[in-house]
Amino acid sequence: MTSPAVPTVRVAPIPKQRRQTFAQWLKSNGWRHAIAWVAVAFAVTPILWVVSAAFTTNPTISNGSLIPSQPTLDNFTRLLNNPDQPYVNWYVNTMLLAVIVALFTVLIGAGAAYAFSRFRFKGRKVGLMFLLLVQMFPQFLALVAIYLIMAQVSDVFSGIGLDSLIGLGLVYLGGAMGINAWLIKGFFDTIPMEIDESAKVDGASHGQIFWGIILPLAAPVLAVVGLLSVIFTINEFVIASALLQSPQKLTLAVGLQQFIGEKYSENWGPFAAGALLAAIPVVLLFIFLQKFIVGGLTQGSVKG
């Protein structure tokens, strides 16, 4: 699975542009700008609407404008001072869970990818096919079964069963190996075996090669897998809503859905504030890792 590597823009040197008439400009590039503006408006307006609502006192879903006339932080105060719906807990829960699950997902995926990329063993092909097959079954389709299993786990290990973020994280890790192993293996395959060989000659063990050579070289794909895992965890709704029960243990997806469900007029302002706070770190992370992502996406991962 060789990949189109991170695309680079080929830029031919272009002679300095001369002044052009509006018609010429429209014909050459102007229409592109016009279309881009429309598309940007489509993409950004809902986001601006939420940002504006977040800073407006008692906005309703119908009125409101793109620029609040008198910006206030009322909604944030209301959001953060609501003991029945502890937004701060949800926030911390979600971010911690997302980061920790992503870390383990990357390690599990990379480990499996290393084994499948660097070793030849019996059952290798079958194993690879098996991973592909298994990940086609969406984990949450087996929700009833997962719930019943976690209920049994609760009886033995009270801290990691139902209503436990650790338990939820463990369930998410069940899906860590499937497609991620494939994605990372694709990248590992592009790292020349000669590097391993020469390290082996120098006396390095397989563990040292994995941790010391392969993983650092594969940083871009690991970043993509990590980011996709973070996005998955933040967006996951079904399993979290089934397993988590106490208000202070919810994730943002479950908590905010309960917060806003059927109460759009009443809670629109604080919801907008909460959505804004929740989106910011993810958007920043995304922008920060964007150049890796474009490469990773073309290799066949889909936002989950």
Added chain:
Amino acid sequence: MRRSLRAAVATSAVAAVAFGSLLAAPAAMAAGNIVFWTDADRAPAVRTLFANGYMGSTVTVVVKDFGKIRDDLATVTPDAAPDVIMGANDWVGELAVNGSIVKLNLATKAKAGLSAGAVQAFNYNGKQYGTPVAVENIALITNASLIKTQPKTFQELSTQALALKKAGKVDIPLAVQQGAGGDAYHMYPMFTGLGGYIFGTTAKGAYDVKNIGVFNKVFAANASIIDGWNKTGLINSKVTGDIATAAFTSGKAPFWITGPWNLDKIKAVGFKYRISAVPPIVAGTAAVPFIGSQGVMLTKYAAAHGVEAAATSLVTEFMAGEKAQYQLSALNDRFPANTAAAARVSNPLLKAFGDAGKGGVPIPNISQMNAVWGPLGAAWVNSTKGAGAMPAAKAFAQAQVAIKKAVAAG
């Protein structure tokens, strides 16, 4: 290799001991602890009632989302399971069929002290599965500063509301919630007011599921009235609970049909208001609401937890009594099911809701009711969605057929 093996065994042993102290398993439920599931709305009241435990047993109150109390009871593990739950009367069918709750034998006196209708509401297949503690129903809330004289008929209500709408003073003439999914519960006064009923009753008083009155003759004759409401915009199915609340509390709707769960919001409005029954629509037929009932039920787990007698006593003796219900009502703004406690209710708002519920009909708790909500709600939605609405006669006739079919299919 051998050395590392030995080290591994040693570490394992140490870790096993460490785990024993760290991750201690949930201690087996202490004898004499009653686990009580209720929702956040009622939990403070229940906690207050059992602050000192109950008759020598401790009471652990666990807060759950209201709907989750029913759902989780099907999948809960025995250790974590509740002994007593507080819930709605229309859960009884499902929970009894699952064997999750057990039959109660209410003593003659306890039964006599409770509203007969509310007791009946917790009766399924002739067996009693819960002790009612509160009854609730929707009522008509009127903005007294907009409506000077309370309408005596629905026609008057309509005239007043539409005049205000025409004058641009209000947005929504009659705020009654439906939404895309429909809301047969909130539309029920209008439904009965036009002569509709859901299930007939047999001579013995049980529901007759073969007799479905969604589109009976009386209703059929009156159905065109709905088309009038739709045409004038008096009732519009796009109004959701959310929108109805916002419209009334901001003075943009003169009438609101809602229940005591919105009392906090009603109290907070800045104008005078009245609480009454929905006025009659056609002469001789009352527009009555559903009477919902909350009650306590005993789960099958109480026996295994060794608190059966204590939990039974709590459910059938203590919670049935005047004192518990009066306290609960005072703490939670609901009308008690115990008639002596009801007589003592002094909150005029609560009383007004109680009066508005006179003649109301308990929500049928038989499982066939599941086949009713969807089609009946959809009939209202289809006939009151403004432009492009279906004639009510057609919509309700369809609902009648759909319900008959679904009930027959079991």
Added chain:
Amino acid sequence: MIQRLIARLGGTPALLLKLLFLGLVNGMTVWAIPTMISNESWLMMAVLVIATLALDFILLTSRYIPAKYVIIGAIFLTIFQLIPIFYNVSIAFTNYSTGNIGTKPDAITAIVRDSAAESEDSTSYDMLPTRNATGELVLILTPQVVAVEAPADGSGTLDPSAPSASADPGLEEFGGEPAASEPALEEFGGTETTPSAAPSGDLTSGTNDLNVATDAEASDLPPTYAGTNEGLDELPASDVQRDEFGTVVSATGFVNVPGEGFSNLESEFNDLAIPGPQGGVIKPQGYATAVELVPTLTYDATADTFTSLDTGVVYSNNGSGNFANPDDAEDVLVPGWREYIGFTNFTNVFTDSQIRDPFISVFIWTFIYAILSVFLTFVLGLSLAIVLNKPRMRGQRVYRALLVLPYAVPAFLSILVWAGLLNDDFGALNSVTGWHVPWLFDPFWARVSVILVNLWLGFPYMFLVSTGALQSIPSELQEAARVDGARSFQVWRRVNMPLLLVALAPLLIASFAFNFNNFNGIYLLTGGGPAMDNSEVAGATDILISYTYKIAFSAGQGNDYGLASAISIYIFIIVGTISAISFARSRALREDRA
């Protein structure tokens, strides 16, 4: 440099770390074994022990080096993916649903218990638990007498035509300007209302005394009995002490069980079965009342049947999880139990019109939704990529960054926001544009809405991958074509498009598979609604996966886990087939054959 890095990774610290990890895992397992044995969680114990041993063996020996890198992921995969799938498959072959959730012994216990009925004339008793001289538990029982009186009000009558109190012209008015002290209860205007008297009861008395006040008059007090398993023994009236309400408070010769000792009475209460005068059995119903119960069903364990004592009907095991009347299949005893029922759930999807009709419409819509989602996002994303794929275009980077924003925002948030914006007549979109589109309301527009929102969510992804693919097309190819005199559209069709499709086809298929199961995109926006006429569960925008979810978990409609599991297996087969076809044609496998 690398040498040094490698050297630092080896040796004792790494070994110690590994041993610590294994120690923790082993310790946890060893510690958990006694609990699992006492819980009889055999499957869980087997999985845990095998997993632990495998982990030890593979990490501590050097026999299977590749396995060292797979084992942890494999354990997670097994426990939280494979076992749930197999569990799910086994559920699909059962009748696991509302009414059939427990085990058969539980069901029998429940049927026996719930069948003990108060007969028409059976009596309720006030009960006082006491001990006699030998310490034996004796219940002092006094039949309850209730003065017959009309119900206080008509509320709750089953008669739908009961008249309602007509609207009172002089209704009280509440509310108004907020009052200082008691805003809630201030009454303004209306008819004259006397201030309500203060509550007569004492709200704060601490003990939980039981409320069994009696109206009986002293003259015709009912007899009082001492009840044991031998029967009722009437006590002389002189031996019975009553309080001012006539309630029996003690009996000569018997010592009251103190209130705090009640919680220890559980097993003694269970053993009590006092023969009653009506031929039934008097059982305590709590601590202060007892009721005589008459069984209505008897269970015959050898024949595995219930016999009704009223009608004589014999209920036998119907093989699908219930005791049923052989002459009337509808007449079953509840609760039932979980039972394997073969392929019934699988075939019902095709044969039972109540399931089949909604299933078919949901099935068709799922395909339309997934295909339209992929097609529209791809067309929009690719078009934008082409438009912006002009070297040296000013503002290109800014445009790209802004266009990608919908993809960067967590989807669940965007969907919840859109649900607000599209809120029918009252949402922002309609009020800003002045349209009156019933977005989430009308079945057609709700379908438009879910596609529109999915377009917004998905086009940036297509834009990103198309941009990447466009830039990877060698520019020599394009130039060569242009030199040949091909017009730019033809360059596109003949040269770029095929190359793009080759590169992007697997992604389009993956995107299809994703949208096929795009639960959040439906459920968080419309909840599957609005309702359709032919089913109370499926709504107009429900796709298979949200429909399945609702079958299993929908509140108030009953839960059918068995059917939901069967449908989930169908979904797996559909998605699996589509993915398998695409994989067979993609490069991924061919290259790995090496």
